[in-house]
Amino acid sequence: MSEHLSKIEAEAYVRRTLPPDKLLQLDDHIVSCTDCRRGLVAERPDGESGLLAALAQPDHDPHLSFNQLSEYVDHHLDEVDREIVEHHFNFCDLCRVQVRDLDILRTDIAVAAEAADLAVPSTTGFWDRIRQIRPAVFTVPAFATLFIAVLFAGWYFGIRRDETETASVLPPENDVHVILPPESNTSIEPDAVPAIHDNKAKPLVSLNDGNGKIDIDTAGKVSGLGDPRYDSIVAGALTGKGIEISSALRQLKQSSGELMGEGKTGVPFALAGPVGIIVESTQPKLRWKPLKGAETYRVDVYDESFNKVASSPLITDTEWHANVALRRGAGYRWQVTAVAGGEEVKSPVRPAPDAKFKVLDAGMARKLDDVRAKHRKSHLLLGLLYAEAGLLDDAAREFRILVQKNPNSVIARKLLDKVKAAR
Amino acid sequence: MKNPTGEMLNGLLREFVLAPDAESDRALETLYQQGVEPSASAILRYKLRVSLRADDDGYSNQIGLELLSEVKAALFPVLRCMRSEAKPDKIENFSAYVNAAALNAYRQYLRDRHPNRLRLRNKIRYILARRIGYAVWKDNGGIWLCGLAEWQEHGIQKVSSARIEGLEAPFQGHTYEQLDHNAKIISVIESIFEMSKAPIVFEEIVSLVWDSLDQREAQSVSETDGVLDHVPSKLRDVGQQLDDRQLLDRLWEKTCTMPLRHLRALFLNLRDENGDNLIALLPQLGIASIRQIAAALEYEPEDFAKLWAELPLDDLTIAERMGLTRQQVINLRQSARASLRRGMV
Numbered sequence: 001m002s003e004h005l006s007k008i009e010a011e012a013y014v015r016r017t018l019p020p021d022k023l024l025q026l027d028d029h030i031v032s033c034t035d036c037r038r039g040l041v042a043e044r045p046d047g048e049s050g051l052l053a054a055l056a057q058p059d060h061d062p063h064l065s066f067n068q069l070s071e072y073v074d075h076h077l078d079e080v081d082r083e084i085v086e087h088h089f090n091f092c093d094l095c096r097v098q099v100r101d102l103d104i105l106r107t108d109i110a111v112a113a114e115a116a117d118l119a120v121p122s123t124t125g126f127w128d129r130i131r132q133i134r135p136a137v138f139t140v141p142a143f144a145t146l147f148i149a150v151l152f153a154g155w156y157f158g159i160r161r162d163e164t165e166t167a168s169v170l171p172p173e174n175d176v177h178v179i180l181p182p183e184s185n186t187s188i189e190p191d192a193v194p195a196i197h198d199n200k201a202k203p204l205v206s207l208n209d210g211n212g213k214i215d216i217d218t219a220g221k222v223s224g225l226g227d228p229r230y231d232s233i234v235a236g237a238l239t240g241k242g243i244e245i246s247s248a249l250r251q252l253k254q255s256s257g258e259l260m261g262e263g264k265t266g267v268p269f270a271l272a273g274p275v276g277i278i279v280e281s282t283q284p285k286l287r288w289k290p291l292k293g294a295e296t297y298r299v300d301v302y303d304e305s306f307n308k309v310a311s312s313p314l315i316t317d318t319e320w321h322a323n324v325a326l327r328r329g330a331g332y333r334w335q336v337t338a339v340a341g342g343e344e345v346k347s348p349v350r351p352a353p354d355a356k357f358k359v360l361d362a363g364m365a366r367k368l369d370d371v372r373a374k375h376r377k378s379h380l381l382l383g384l385l386y387a388e389a390g391l392l393d394d395a396a397r398e399f400r401i402l403v404q405k406n407p408n409s410v411i412a413r414k415l416l417d418k419v420k421a422a423r
Numbered sequence: 424m425k426n427p428t429g430e431m432l433n434g435l436l437r438e439f440v441l442a443p444d445a446e447s448d449r450a451l452e453t454l455y456q457q458g459v460e461p462s463a464s465a466i467l468r469y470k471l472r473v474s475l476r477a478d479d480d481g482y483s484n485q486i487g488l489e490l491l492s493e494v495k496a497a498l499f500p501v502l503r504c505m506r507s508e509a510k511p512d513k514i515e516n517f518s519a520y521v522n523a524a525a526l527n528a529y530r531q532y533l534r535d536r537h538p539n540r541l542r543l544r545n546k547i548r549y550i551l552a553r554r555i556g557y558a559v560w561k562d563n564g565g566i567w568l569c570g571l572a573e574w575q576e577h578g579i580q581k582v583s584s585a586r587i588e589g590l591e592a593p594f595q596g597h598t599y600e601q602l603d604h605n606a607k608i609i610s611v612i613e614s615i616f617e618m619s620k621a622p623i624v625f626e627e628i629v630s631l632v633w634d635s636l637d638q639r640e641a642q643s644v645s646e647t648d649g650v651l652d653h654v655p656s657k658l659r660d661v662g663q664q665l666d667d668r669q670l671l672d673r674l675w676e677k678t679c680t681m682p683l684r685h686l687r688a689l690f691l692n693l694r695d696e697n698g699d700n701l702i703a704l705l706p707q708l709g710i711a712s713i714r715q716i717a718a719a720l721e722y723e724p725e726d727f728a729k730l731w732a733e734l735p736l737d738d739l740t741i742a743e744r745m746g747l748t749r750q751q752v753i754n755l756r757q758s759a760r761a762s763l764r765r766g767m768v
Contacts, residue, residue: 016703020728024713031712040707047704048667050695055674056763063534070549080751083682084758091765094534101542102549108605109553325682 005029005036014040064088064095073102075372079365083325086283090323110401205238207412208405210377214238225381227374233384237415245422246390252276252331252356266352268345269294269338272318274357278390280368282325282359286334290318291345294338301326301334314339329361364389379405380415387419395419426465429518432458433511439502440511447506454502455495459521463494466525469566470626486536490528497524504696539640544629546608551625554609559625570622581622587631611635668708674763675710679719681759687720687745688755689763694735702734 005013005026012018013026030036041047064072064085071077072085089096206215214224216238222231237243253276272287286299299320301310309332312320326332333354338345348355360368368385375381383398399416406412427435435458439450464475473479473487498521505513514520533541551559551569558572568581611632615623623631678686693702705711711719717727742749 014703014707016700016732020725020731023728023731024724027706027713031706031709031715034709037707037709041704044704044707047701047708048671051693051701051704051708052667052670052674054693054695054701055671055689056760062761062764063530066545066548069545070552073549074553080684080747080755083684084754087682087685087758087762091762094538098542098545101546105546105549105605106553108603108609109550323680 003029004033005039010036010039063092064099069095069099069102072099073106075369075376079369086281086321090283090321096321107397205411207238207380207402207409209380209402210375214378214380225375225378230371230375230381230385233388234381237380237384238411243384243415243418244388245392245419246278246388248358249276249278249390249392249422252278252358264352266349267347269336269347271334271336271347271355275355276357277392278358278360280360280365280389280391280394282328283322284326284357284359285319285321286336287319288336288347291338291340291347293340294345296339298337298339299334300337301332303327304331304333306333326359328359328365331356331358358390360389360391380412383415383419387422392419392423396423426461427458427518429516432462432518432521433516436502436505436514436517437511440506440509451502458517459495459498460491462518462521463491463525463528466522467491467494467529470526470529472626486532490525490532494521494524494528497528508697537640539638540629540633543608543633543636543638546605547612547629547632548625550609550612557612567625568622569625569628570616570619574622579621581624582619586619587623587627607636608632671708671710675705677763678759681762683721684745684747685755685759685762688741688752689759690716690720691734691736691741691744692738692752692756698735700735703731 009018009026013023013030016023018026030040044050068077068081068085072082077085085099089099204216204218206213209224212224214222214234216222216235220235220239222234222238225231225234233244269291270289272289274284274286286301288297291297296314296316297312297318297320298314299310299312300308301322303309309326310322310324312323333356335349335355336347338347368389368391371378371381371385379398379402383395383402386392386395386398396416396419399412399419402412403409403416435450435454439447439454442450467473467487467490468475471483471487471490473481473484475484475487475491477488501514501520505511530541533544548559551557556572557569558575559567559569560575562568562581566581568575570579612628615628615631678689681689690702693700695701702716705716706713713728713731714724717724720727722730736744738749738752741747742752745752747755
């Protein structure tokens with residue numbers, strides 16, 4: 001359409017009484033015609049300032065509240081509220097610093113609490129009962145020796161059957177374990193303590209987790225979690241069937257190590273991460289090591305088809321939060337361009353491999369949200385799901401706490417080792 | 424002056440909004456003197472521990488008076504808008520609104536002038552809220568107290584100000600070199616509770632920990648962002664170097680980097696103070712065509728053109744369309760505005 005709007009058309013356009021197709025047709029003209037636009041805005045001389053105010057006038061405290069920060073750190077926010085918080089981090093250093101403070105503090109408090117839990121002596125464990133009968137045992141040294149020898153042999157061969165891990169001597173505070181059925185390759189659990197004269201079903205394996213214990217009995221029934229949806233994954237881990245680690249990681253990890261250390265061909269300065277991993281946030285933080293003499297950096301993020309999807313402004317920091325929400329389930333590559341002495345230096349470049357990462361898919365992200373909301377104290381379940389999602393640092397953190405709570409558990413240690421080996 | 428009740432404040436507001444023009448200045452003065460000022464002063468006095476007397480030339484008191492002026496200035500355009508619309512009930516709880524404005528001014532002041540103290544304050548609050556056995560609660564006078572959870576359960580009285588001063592001494596020169604920073608904070612809090620054996624006003628424990636750990640603020644603290652963020656009346660100053668049109672072009676560019684939900688919450692409700700549609704100005708000013716707006720909001724142009732006549736939508740309608748709650752829509756829009764605001768600075 002090349003003709004200017006008639007008076008009637010202009011009125012109808014302003015009053016928004018045009019049918020959709022006509023509206024679009026006139027609008028296509030208006031946007032390219034200064035004369036028509038001048039006529040339209042004449043009735044609203046304060047239009048620009050009004051629009052400015054409506055778009056950017058702050059009508060509230062411009063920073064995140066303490067509750068937003070703390071609930072973000074505790075993973076209590078739903079997807080929308082998390083998006084609000086993460087979007088805010090794009091432009092607010094102050095809130096980003098504070099959330100980092102609280103995140104570190106959260107871990108410190110959790111570790112302190114775990115340590116406090118561990119410091120509380122068990123008063124009902126097997127070794128307590130042993131201590132209670134100690135005088136009688138000591139009066140029959142031969143019986144005591146035999147008893148301990150049998151116990152140790154059962155425990156030792158149970159472990160050797162499963163793995164080459166070196167077994168440590170059982171500390172007196174901890175309880176003894178059951179012998180596993182021969183078809184299972186699970187080791188004896190030093191922390192699993194079936195009551196000797198208990199009439200209830202005896203747990204095959206028992207781990208301290210959350211506010212209590214998670215058990216699996218000889219029939220494979222899991223108790224203590226209270227959520228049947230996750231029984232099978234927990235049962236698999238407790239019976240030594242292994243844990244699932246995201247297969248997408250393998251491909252991502254190929255050659256990624258070469259990007260983490262500088263000085264390699266094509267890596268003038270190292271990329272700290274994410275490289276070769278899966279990230280949970282849709283706006284991950286990208287970090288790299290400084291290049292000597294660099295004044296500024298620019299980061300570019302590309303999708304799997306090499307389309308640029310995000311680009312930072314020139315920054316002096318050596319980290320940057322992606323400024324757009326990346327697509328869940330998609331893989332990305334990123335590259336940093338340093339400007340030093342007026343010259344651009346890119347890292348990585350060929351022949352070094354691409355710096356790749358993948359954003360956690362939506363289904364798994366929802367699953368993790370659910371587990372964090374309902375089972376945030378179950379380090380076992382959280383660790384297993386983080387591993388399944390490919391978030392191995394998070395999985396290792398959870399399993400580390402699990403090991404602290406179960407210092408003599410071969411299974412807890414094995415879970416941690418498997419995740420560490422996969423990193 | 425006595426702190427006005429919410430009912431009284433709403434009454435004063437109604438009188439101002441509905442007053443004949445000849446009496447509006449007097450009604451506004453009364454609203455400020457008997458309503459806004461005492462309410463905001465109570466918050467600032469408590470937070471800053473100042474008198475707010477004009478003849479008190481102490482540094483903190485002067486800061487307090489400055490903040491009080493900012494609160495009053497920030498409320499003025501809101502009141503003017505309510506009067507022009509003759510809608511005294513536009514803000515249901517004006518007392519809460521004034522309190523929030525005063526709290527925001529105080530928080531902004533903390534961020535601008537005392538960023539490290541604010542960080543410590545948040546850490547302490549997090550520790551008290553998350554650590555088993557600790558609690559933070561409000562007493563009958565609305566003062567935030569903290570301490571052992573059992574103190575709250577048993578209604579133990581808070582520590583007096585005189586005893587608080589006594590608590591400060593033992594921590595002077597106490598060394599925590601072997602502990603990392605968070606462990607130091609936790610350790611000091613534990614020590615304070617061991618000594619106090621009773622609840623402490625939250626702001627006082629922040630001061631005690633701050634002093635005990637010998638914390639300092641950095642020498643230079645940028646004030647620009649915070650002040651600009653906080654005082655709406657200064658919005659225009661931001662654009663001194665750019666004309667409105669250039670600013671609008673920049674804002675439109677900025678919106679393209681915003682998450683979709685943010686964008687929809689903002690644009691589907693874009694209206695001026697009188698509730699009139701503003702989104703129609705985007706094509707009229709040549710900033711973006713309807714097709715471009717539709718693309719940004721991820722609508723088919725034809726679908727968006729059908730919606731065009733209905734804009735602006737109210738929050739509830741937007742919430743239903745997006746499968747969110749009304750509050751989430753409001754929060755998304757506030758977040759969008761805050762990010763655009765930063766894009767202008």
